[in-house]
Amino acid sequence: MSKTGINSNDLLTFNFLSDPQLSPDGKSVIFVRRHITDEKKYRSKLYIQTLTDKQMHPFTQGESNDTNPRWSPNGKTIAFVSDRSGKNQIWTIPAKGGEAKQITFLKNGASNPLWSPDSQQVLVTTSLGEDETLDSEDKKEEKQLVDKVYETEKVNYKADGAGLLPKKHAHLALIKKDGTIVKQVTAGPYDHSAGNFSPDGKQVLCYANQFDNPEDAFLSDVYIIDLDAEEQTKITNSDGRYSSPLFSPDGSKISFLGHDQSYKNATLIEAYVYDLATGETMCVTENWDVVAADTAINDMGTGVQPAGAVWNSASSSLYLLGSTHGKTQLYTASLDKEITCLCGGDRQIYAFSPSENADAIILAISDPTTPGDLFSFDKNTKEEQRLTAANEDWLAEKTISIPETFHFQAHDQSTIQGWIMKPVGFKDGEKYPLVVEIHGGPHAMYSYGFMHEFQVLAEKGYGVLYINPRGSFGYGQNFVNAVRGAYGQGDYQDILDAVDYALETYVWIDHERIGVTGGSYGGFMTNWIVTHTNRFKAAVTQRSISNWISFYGVSDIGYFFNDWQLKASLLDNPDKLWEFSPLRYVKQVETPILILHSENDLRCPIEQGEQFYVAIKQQKKTAKLVRFPASDHNLSRNGDPSLRIKRLDEMTGWFAEYL
Structure with a gap:
C-alpha cells in the first residue's frame, strides 16, 4: 500500500519535545514531552534519558501538566512546575525517581524554579497584588457580578493570551527545599524575571522595567540583588531592553541579551558581558550582523524561554543561538568578540543545554523531516548523536514533502x-x-x-x-x-x-x-x-x-x-x-x-x-x-x-x- 502524506488529523499524533536540561554530571537529560490525549487535550510530562540510551522514559505520571524541570546542582533532586494541586506550583522529586513533593503553596501559584548553588533553596516566580504577601491565604470567595467590573487607568491593561491583566506583579521569592518560605526577594509595582544565582549563593540576578511609567518606557534593566542586604544594583543604563542575565561560573562577570532599541522591535538582539570588577559592559556581538536568538517560526510548539548567553565552564566564552539565512545554529562568542559556529546545518536549533562538568551539549532540533528531537553534541570531537525519535514510528508510514x-x-x-x-x-x-x-x-x-x-x-x-x-x-x-x-x-x-x-x-x-x-x-x-x-x-x-x-x-x-x-x-x-x-x-x-x-x-x-x-x-x-x-x-x-x-x-x- 502506498504511503500517504501528513493530514490535519495527524496533529493528534505528534509528540512535541522541549526544554531539555542536561544533568550536572552530563550523563542524563530531562525534558518535557507534550502530546494530545484521546480527549484532544494537551498533556505535558517529564521524560528522562541517559546519553547512552536510545529510549526515553517517563519520569512523571498522572493527569497533571508537568513542565520546567531543573536539576539541583548536586544532581540529586529535580524541581519542576505542576498543576496537579489545581494551579501551577513548584514540586520536587528525587532524581532517581520516587514520590513528588509540593514545596510551594502560594496563593497565585509559582513558576520558573532556580536552584541555589548549595541545592538547599529554590528561587521561584510568583505574582502578588499590592496588599498580598507570600503567605496570603487563597480564599475561594464567590464574587458578585459587580465585583467583577474591571477598572483601569493604564493603557496596557490587556494582553493576548492573558486577557484583562490583573492588578498584580511578578516577583521573586526564596523557598527552602522543604517548602519553608525564606523571603520575598523583589517588591514594588514592577514585573521581575529571574536570571540565576551567583556561585557563592549570596546574590541573584533579575531583569525588570522599574520606570515610573513602565508602559511608556518599553525598557528593561538588569539588576544584581544582594540577598542578605536586600539591596539591588542596576548594571545597565536604562537605554534598551535587556534580559536573560547569567553569572559566569567564576562569579567575575555577567552575560545578558538585549538591544538598545535603535530600530525599535526591529533591532537585532545582541550578547553583552558586564565585568563586576571594572563595572564596564561590552557587546561581544557588536561586529556580528546576526540576531542572537532563535527567531524561526514553526507550528510545532518549540517556543521555549531562551537560555540566554550561557557561559562555558572556564568563564571565557559564551554559547548562544543565532538565526541567519533560514537556519538557527549554535555559536560561541569569546570575550575577544570572536564568533564561531559550533554546530550548524540546515535546521532550527530551538533549545540547548550544556554541562559545566562534561563535554556534551544537548540540542533540541527541528528540520524538514523532524518535528523536534534531542541530540547530544560533543564540544571537542564535534560529533553528534541522536537521542530521541519522538515521531519516527508513525512518520515512517507517511510521505513527507521536502522543501x-x-x-x-x-x-x-x-x-x-x-x-x-x-x-x-x-x-x-x-x-x-x-x-x-x-x-x-x-x-x-x-x-x-x-x-x-x-x-x-x-x-x-x-x-x-x-x-x-x-x-x-x-x-x-x-x-x-x-x-x-x-x-x-x-x-x-x-x-x-x-x-x-x-x-x-x-x-x-x-x-x-x-x-x-x-x-x-x-x-x-x-x-x-x-x-x-x-x-x-x-x-x-x-x-x-x-x-x-x-x-x-x-x-x-x-x-x-x-x-x-x-x-x-x-x-x-x-x-x-x-x-x-x-x-x-x-x-x-x-x-x-x-x-x-x-x-x-x-x-x-x-x-x-x-x-x-x-x-x-x-x-x-x-x-x-x-x-x-x-x-x-x-x-x-x-x-x-x-x-x-x-x-x-x-x-x-x-x-x-x-x-
Missing part, C-alpha cells in the same frame, strides 16, 4: 531566500496549484524547521511557496529594518517577485491556480495583496489586520506598534495609517477570500477581520468568515487541538473550492 531552498533577485536587486515544496504524489509532466504562505511578525524568519501546516497543504495536492521578504530576521540589521514605515511596499513586491521566479523556474506550477495565505502580519499582507492585485485565484487571511486606525486602540500593542512599525501615530498622522490600511482599498477586492479569526485574539482583535468581511460582503463579493471560540492569537500553534484541525480543514476546503 527545496532557492534565492532570487528581487525588484531592487536584493537577494531573497525562499523554499518551495512539491505536492505529495508529484508526477513529472503534470500541473499543480500553488499556495503562497506569508509569515507573521514581520520580524521573524521562515526556516528549515518542520511545518505541519505546509505538509497538510502538500498532502492535499498543493505546492507550497514561502519566503523571507524584507522585514524578516536572519539577513542583517538593514534587511530587517527595511519594512518599517513601508508596509505593503518592498515586502509586497518581494512576494510578487517570488511568485514570478517560481513560475519561471518550476514548470509544474499551474499559472492559473495560485492561492495565498498568512497570519498576523502575514494576514495584513494577504489583505494587502487582494486589495492591490487580482493575480491570486483564492486567499485565506488569518488573525489579520485591515484597519490600522482602529488597531491603534483595540490591539494590546496597537498604541506603540503603529509608531514603531508604520512610523505613524493616530494622534499625529492618521492619514498615513489609513493609507497603509487594506480596508481603504477594499473596493478593489475580486479574489474569493476566507477570513479566519479567533474570538479572544487581543493582538489582532477580531474586529479587524469583521470590518474586512462586512466591506467585502456589502459589495456582494465572495467571502466567508470563520470565528474560533475561546481562542487567541496563537490558535495555529498552541490552540485547542480540535480547533487547530478545524482551521486547517477550513483552509484546505477553501482552496479546494476556488483553486
